[in-house]
Amino acid sequence: MMDVGRHPNIELLVYSEVEDVSGYIGNFKVKVRKKARYVGEKECTACGECAKICPVVKPDEYQMGLSSRKAIYMPFPQAVPSAYILNMADCLGNNPIACGKCLEKCEKKCIDYDIQDQILELEIGTIIAATGMDVYDPTELDEYGYTRYENVITSMEFERLICAGGPTEGHFVRPTDWKTPKSVAFIQCVGSRSEKRGAPYCSNICCMNTIKDTLLLADHYPGMQCKVFYMDIRAFGKGFEDLYKRSKEEGVQYIRGLPGEIEEDPVTKNLILRAENTTTREIETHEVEMVVLSVGVLPRRDGDVVQKLLTLSRTSDGFFLEAHPKLKPVDAPTRGVFFAGCTEYPKDVKDSVTQAGAAAARASIILNAGKVKIEAITSRLIKEKCTFCGLCAKVCPYHAITAADRKNKVYPMVIEAACAGCGACAAECPVDAIKMRHFTDEQIMSQVEALLEKDSQEAIVCFACNWCSYAGGDMAGTSRLQYPPNVRLIRTMCSGRVDKKFVLQAFKLGAPLVLVSGCHFADCHYISAVHWTQRRVERLWDTLEQKGIRPERLQLEWISAAEGQKFAKVMRGLEEMLKAVTREEIEYTMKVLGDAKEVTPEPSLVAVS
Amino acid sequence: MLIANFAFCIETETLRRYKAVSKNDLRMGVFVCECGLNIAGTVDCKAVSEYARTLPDVVAVIQNKYTCADPGQNEIKKAIAEHNLNRVVVASCTPKIHEPTFRQCVAEAGLNPYLFEMVNIREHCSWVHQNQKDRATEKAKDLVRSGVARARYLETQDEAEVKVTKSALVIGGGIAGIQAALDLADGGHKVYLVEKEPSIGGIMAQIDKTYPTMDCSI
Numbered sequence: 001m002m003d004v005g006r007h008p009n010i011e012l013l014v015y016s017e018v019e020d021v022s023g024y025i026g027n028f029k030v031k032v033r034k035k036a037r038y039v040g041e042k043e044c045t046a047c048g049e050c051a052k053i054c055p056v057v058k059p060d061e062y063q064m065g066l067s068s069r070k071a072i073y074m075p076f077p078q079a080v081p082s083a084y085i086l087n088m089a090d091c092l093g094n095n096p097i098a099c100g101k102c103l104e105k106c107e108k109k110c111i112d113y114d115i116q117d118q119i120l121e122l123e124i125g126t127i128i129a130a131t132g133m134d135v136y137d138p139t140e141l142d143e144y145g146y147t148r149y150e151n152v153i154t155s156m157e158f159e160r161l162i163c164a165g166g167p168t169e170g171h172f173v174r175p176t177d178w179k180t181p182k183s184v185a186f187i188q189c190v191g192s193r194s195e196k197r198g199a200p201y202c203s204n205i206c207c208m209n210t211i212k213d214t215l216l217l218a219d220h221y222p223g224m225q226c227k228v229f230y231m232d233i234r235a236f237g238k239g240f241e242d243l244y245k246r247s248k249e250e251g252v253q254y255i256r257g258l259p260g261e262i263e264e265d266p267v268t269k270n271l272i273l274r275a276e277n278t279t280t281r282e283i284e285t286h287e288v289e290m291v292v293l294s295v296g297v298l299p300r301r302d303g304d305v306v307q308k309l310l311t312l313s314r315t316s317d318g319f320f321l322e323a324h325p326k327l328k329p330v331d332a333p334t335r336g337v338f339f340a341g342c343t344e345y346p347k348d349v350k351d352s353v354t355q356a357g358a359a360a361a362r363a364s365i366i367l368n369a370g371k372v373k374i375e376a377i378t379s380r381l382i383k384e385k386c387t388f389c390g391l392c393a394k395v396c397p398y399h400a401i402t403a404a405d406r407k408n409k410v411y412p413m414v415i416e417a418a419c420a421g422c423g424a425c426a427a428e429c430p431v432d433a434i435k436m437r438h439f440t441d442e443q444i445m446s447q448v449e450a451l452l453e454k455d456s457q458e459a460i461v462c463f464a465c466n467w468c469s470y471a472g473g474d475m476a477g478t479s480r481l482q483y484p485p486n487v488r489l490i491r492t493m494c495s496g497r498v499d500k501k502f503v504l505q506a507f508k509l510g511a512p513l514v515l516v517s518g519c520h521f522a523d524c525h526y527i528s529a530v531h532w533t534q535r536r537v538e539r540l541w542d543t544l545e546q547k548g549i550r551p552e553r554l555q556l557e558w559i560s561a562a563e564g565q566k567f568a569k570v571m572r573g574l575e576e577m578l579k580a581v582t583r584e585e586i587e588y589t590m591k592v593l594g595d596a597k598e599v600t601p602e603p604s605l606v607a608v609s
Numbered sequence: 610m611l612i613a614n615f616a617f618c619i620e621t622e623t624l625r626r627y628k629a630v631s632k633n634d635l636r637m638g639v640f641v642c643e644c645g646l647n648i649a650g651t652v653d654c655k656a657v658s659e660y661a662r663t664l665p666d667v668v669a670v671i672q673n674k675y676t677c678a679d680p681g682q683n684e685i686k687k688a689i690a691e692h693n694l695n696r697v698v699v700a701s702c703t704p705k706i707h708e709p710t711f712r713q714c715v716a717e718a719g720l721n722p723y724l725f726e727m728v729n730i731r732e733h734c735s736w737v738h739q740n741q742k743d744r745a746t747e748k749a750k751d752l753v754r755s756g757v758a759r760a761r762y763l764e765t766q767d768e769a770e771v772k773v774t775k776s777a778l779v780i781g782g783g784i785a786g787i788q789a790a791l792d793l794a795d796g797g798h799k800v801y802l803v804e805k806e807p808s809i810g811g812i813m814a815q816i817d818k819t820y821p822t823m824d825c826s827i
Contacts, residue, residue: 001787011802012782014808015807026772026773124778124801132785159817212818237821239821343781348819352788356784360792364792367776371770376768438763443759446759477737485745
């Protein structure tokens, strides 16, 4: 931690939050709010005189509320930067009648009530998201009586109680009588591996953390009786099994079976646990003086903020989705963004450090190369066709197209560096005056036509966006989820690229069903392009209805990259719908659309950007 | 009757399109990957290869056990030279994994990487229709046909190169963020480490000792 504070290449921005990220790999523009600390970070010598005189007493967050701090305080003794902070929400204010004592006391004059939040604008090449985890709050597990029984604590509170820098200076005591307990029970999987409460996954770290805790107790208090109630002990890492053995050799009792309930003895405040020992198949009762709930790891509650800032996806467990679970485990789907630590999945210190090293190395590759190639999938304007309607500029989520001016014959212009290639402009342009490189109308139309060349009545045409739905299909494949083989996917970068003429052409050529699928609104990799998908599909439903075609034959689904299950389910659903589409219906559709104006586009003219 | 009519329409239309582009003298190579048994265990790769041979403009079809491996890539390069290919279609896995591999491969053989097209007959076919081998094979043929159709319209592209700003942002100052920031900074890069709380350290700083070494966390 100290190394970070003094490293000449690191600019440490604590008490700060990222507010906005724009741009792309190699060229991100990041807005950071540096919140007012009200104490000069560099000037403060951490003498502590201000805190001594401060009259406000609040629970200390660092000590898990087991001791108190003042309104002006040091987060913890080894904090980096080593400076006090004034919490304005707790402070009585700089009114001589009310308080203002710290201001008077500070000799260095580094307290300033008038400091404002600062907005910093940074130019960034690569980003590493190491936004961490949250800890499960076991209050909802009524049977364990956390908060009802004082002697039931969490593993995080245990850490503070056993720590020499903790509120009891490392004397492990129970809250009711401040005496060292003679017996302690640990309960595993609290908030983990449960479909009903907490999280369904294994939190990875709690087994080893408890084993470590029992060894600490055995070391500090020989003879203390420790019992661990568990489902499975997962000691899978290097050196882990040795620790587990050592713990058992120290006399720690491991009991396979989680307690169904805990009761408190009203007099002694001891705790009575009832559990089925699944090894002996007997209901056992254990009385201990203290209980530690080994709480699980949760994704951060503010994950959706980070998700939006960096256009990420999350798996069903709430952690961020990697670009590939095996081959790109530290890369985010957004190019130039990498993951480190628990933001991706629960990890212990060693794994966090390992992944951080990998993320740093991945980021260095880009920084060292000094340049990156941008995929040639951006849009180009075909001036000859443009009618100056201005729709392209309106739909562009990146404002990468300048406005048209019909009067002065000013053509819209695509700023290529800002274009991300979603294709919403090309799909919306009523006169096909925009060409998406590598995803041209001709290329996509030719795929539609080829897929429906034979047995068209059986072929369900599915347009899937590259980032979510296509990847969701990949996930279904990787998971070997079986579904009927009638679906034929066409990949576009964004569902916003799906032009209405693609859909109409598919129906015209005899497709029984068409599916347009994209990212959930929050996951859209092109900010808001998916909104245009929805509007367009809604308009198409109207068109189909007007022509006497059942709008249900055009389906719209949002499938994320992590939703392999949903992808397979949607595909199975389509198969069911397929049965309801009659041959007459298809023939009628083909006739109606065939009689209508030609929907195929003219081969594009020379592209002019 | 209607359907027949439409089929006829498609044909003439497609022919017109083929003709328009075949001025460029399209020479396509289709490479069907078995991926060990991952694809070949379900899809009849030989039938798919034979079918690919019947598609217009396809002048070379090669079936491989692993197209992504060096021998497979060498086959692609060899075929580009031998048959003077100007379009390459690989039917294998998801482009999310190997599109960059194959783009690089054709580029090395002197072909613009955007004249490469990938058809996913693994994640979207063999792995998800394991119990319907015949229909999976038919689907694979359809997907190859679609890929070949798209490949006809592929155009050479030039990728723009952009400069990279020589700085990194690390969001979060827990153990992972600290380590990542230090590694990058030690490598000589400018790093901005943003932490929400008034001190770095995160949850790790609240832990007394850490396993497996049983030493202090701070």
